Amino acid sequence: MxxxxxxxxxxxxVIDLNRTLNIVxxxxxxxxxxxxxxxxxxxxxxxxxxxxxxxxxxxxxxxxxxxxxxxxxxxxxxxxxxxxxxxxxxxxxxxxxxxxxxxxxxxxxxxxxxxxxxxxxxxxxxxxxxxxxxxxxxxxxxxxxxxxxxxxxxxxxxxxxxxxxxxxxxxxxxxxxxxxxxxxxxxxxxxxxxxxxxxxxxxxxxxxxxxxxxxxxxxxxxxxxxxxxxxxxxxxxxxxxxxxxxxxxxxxxxxKELDQTLGQMNVELEGRFSYVRTQETNLGNFITDIMLEAVNAECAFLNSGALRSDLVHPIGEFKMRDLKKILPYLDENVVISVTGNQLLQALENGVSKYPKHEGRFLQVSGIRFAFDPLKPPGNRIDPRLVKVQDEILDLEKKYNLATIFYLKQGKEGFDCLIDCPVLIDEENIPVLCTLVENHFKTVNCLKKNPALKKFRSSIVPLVVVNRLMQKINQEHSTALAPTQKLSFSGDTMIVTKVLSRLERQISRETEDYKKKISEFEKESIKLAPKVEGRIIRIQSTEHFEQLLDEFGAIY
Ligand SMILES: [Zn+2]
CATH class of the missing domain: 3.60.21.10 (Metallo-dependent phosphatases)
Structure with missing residues (x-):
């Protein structure tokens, strides 16, 4: 043949057919x-x-x-x-x-x-x-x-x-x-x-x-x-x-491989379509938090249609089989740059079919928002009731958003994402089920042998680390001896570079930093994700007014 x-x-x-070497x-x-x-x-x-x-x-x-x-x-x-x-x-x-x-x-x-x-x-x-x-x-x-x-x-x-x-x-x-x-x-x-x-x-x-x-x-x-x-x-x-x-x-x-245990969940995970496609769920929070933890981004979202199990996953052993039920496909991840306005449009699209059990309903991380199902689709979210990393959405500002490639392609009505610049492409992030697997491995590492932690990516999202460092640096800026600042005078480029590294180093060594990071890690290790008011359904005019106050909206 x-x-x-x-x-x-x-x-x-060709001079001599006998003098050759093949490369495959x-x-x-x-x-x-x-x-x-x-x-x-x-x-x-x-x-x-x-x-x-x-x-x-x-x-x-x-x-x-x-x-x-x-x-x-x-x-x-x-x-x-x-x-x-x-x-x-x-x-x-x-x-x-x-x-x-x-x-x-x-x-x-x-x-x-x-x-x-x-x-x-x-x-x-x-x-x-x-x-x-x-x-x-x-x-x-x-x-x-x-x-x-x-x-x-x-x-x-x-x-x-x-x-x-x-x-x-x-x-x-x-x-x-x-x-x-x-x-x-x-x-x-x-x-x-x-x-x-x-x-x-x-x-x-x-x-x-x-x-x-x-x-x-x-x-x-x-x-x-x-x-x-x-x-x-x-x-x-x-x-x-x-x-x-x-x-x-x-x-x-x-x-046999599907029977391997990834970790011990301490809460039930809500994966039923009637929940994930209409409201915030702890499964959605768990998965989108992992998306955020894997990359340098301020917020993450995932269409609930990507969560396929339609089950409540019980407390106790969480197996590869469960993960494959939840994420059977090799969902590719991207980080894109979105404006506040594009983010708002995407959130609007997510709630546009509510209360139908549509897969476009979003599960979110780093984002908190309220929507009014009685308003017409496309106008259900007041931008004053959207927060990214605890700050009110700025429609002009650019945000780094982690999501899946499928949505970036404009599927499920997310046309607003098609033209967004790609910051990290799908080739440079493992697929979503692998990110979840890696998260469990890091959790097991932190539990058993923290020394191995250096081979695994951090469980604390970079955005959290950076914000914590900024805060500590603001509080401790006087703690930097002026001589340390002066000794780098000469080249401004070097001054900023060295200082920011120095500042990072100093803030990493503060007790405050260590405490906050270890609190975050302890919380993750528990494997007990919860619903925490990321997605709020507005019940009444009073509720809306109350939310405006709570979000600290200027009006
Ligand atoms: Zn490649």
Missing amino acids: TPNIQIIYEKED HFNDVYNIEQSDQEPVGGAARFLTALENIILKGPTLVLFSGDALSPSSISMLVEGRQMIEILNKFHIDCACLGNHDFDFGLDVLMTHIENSNFPWLISNAFDAYTKKPLANVKDKHIIEKDGLKVGLIGLNCDIVIALTHMRWVNDTILAENVPEIDLFLGGHDHDYVVKQINEKWIIKSGTDFRELSVIELDLSEKFRGVNKIEKYIIDSKIEENLEIKSIIDSYLENVN
Whole structure:
């Protein structure tokens, strides 16, 4: 059976067909099982194609990152399945992609240790030690068939940049670093090959559906690329039986994995549609607080239609099965910049169908608002009765909003979000169910072994940390000795930079700060989210007047 191969490029003056080296390149693989549509892909067929190429002669296998997340199996086993599979792939070198960090640094480090090939990254550092991430190299040299191949490293016969970034950045690299001979990229999922300054940049598709074979001309050391072929992994390619049995065992184990306990809830979680789609619920607060905690934003909202369980989740063991019932899809997160006015329009849309049980009804974090269901849709919220981080909404001001990509696309009537600038895109935040999983892991960490906390993102939202620091700095501004301020005079840029770091450091060391942060952590560890008056339904004119007073509205 001949595999489906497209020749992308072929050099005319090949000197010696016997003196070549093949590179197999692939990137961005998420699902080890095949899909329903051609090309079906799947790791089992992919390995068959790969091993047939290796049989032809000396071959380097290079992977450009994104493997550990997101997928429905990854979510259950934190990406372990992918390492087991990739270890069979004869990989010479891989580079880390953004999604490989999704389950936290501690999980990633374990995966790297268990890999039988080196992982590279040259632009990510441990925030604590400032060193490159443990066990990750920033360059690597491979000797293959008498040829020294440098991956990012120099002084070799051929230098290959193994990257995981957007096309624009690969292009900048190719235009500015003539020492690099070949660029093998990822992150973008379309199969595209381009030539810039006579150097090839290749991105090899996604999800085990495509791979590239790049034949190098070695007739005089390295003399460029002879040929580039695109292999399409369709159902005509036989499955590798060993890989197939690994995949089958993961699929069979799904049930067992769903039984793992994530944490002990101390309250019932209200997930019934009649509640989440008409009012504030503790489940909605729990999930949106986690969205806010994961990113740098002032507020977060989620359409209640994303909460799928339609159940009350009992006190006690909260299992992966419960999480999958609540969030069965891989909901992608974004942070966008909204004006106060756009935020108001979005909140209006959320309550526009009330009291129908519509999925557009929003669950919120960092936001408090009141709505009057007797008013016409689109006019149910008085902006004086909207607060963001405890301050009255300013219609002109810009706010950082965490939400899901689905709503940013304008779904469910959220047209007002379509044109909002994206501050953090969906590629750079783990999917929502993974954020929730990570939250439980951090809670368990804080409970059992606080020393491991440094590998996990904070449970306290950055907006809370920053506000606390600002407050402490205002109160303690006189505590800074004037000499400390003066000693940095000279360059204003440096003065502000150093001072703000110093101020952060000083405020972090105050008892007040430590106390507030530890109170916040203690509250989160309890796993007892509550309804706390974030969404208020206006009952009467008196109620409205009373709320105006309570919100401190000027009128
Ligand atoms: Zn990526």
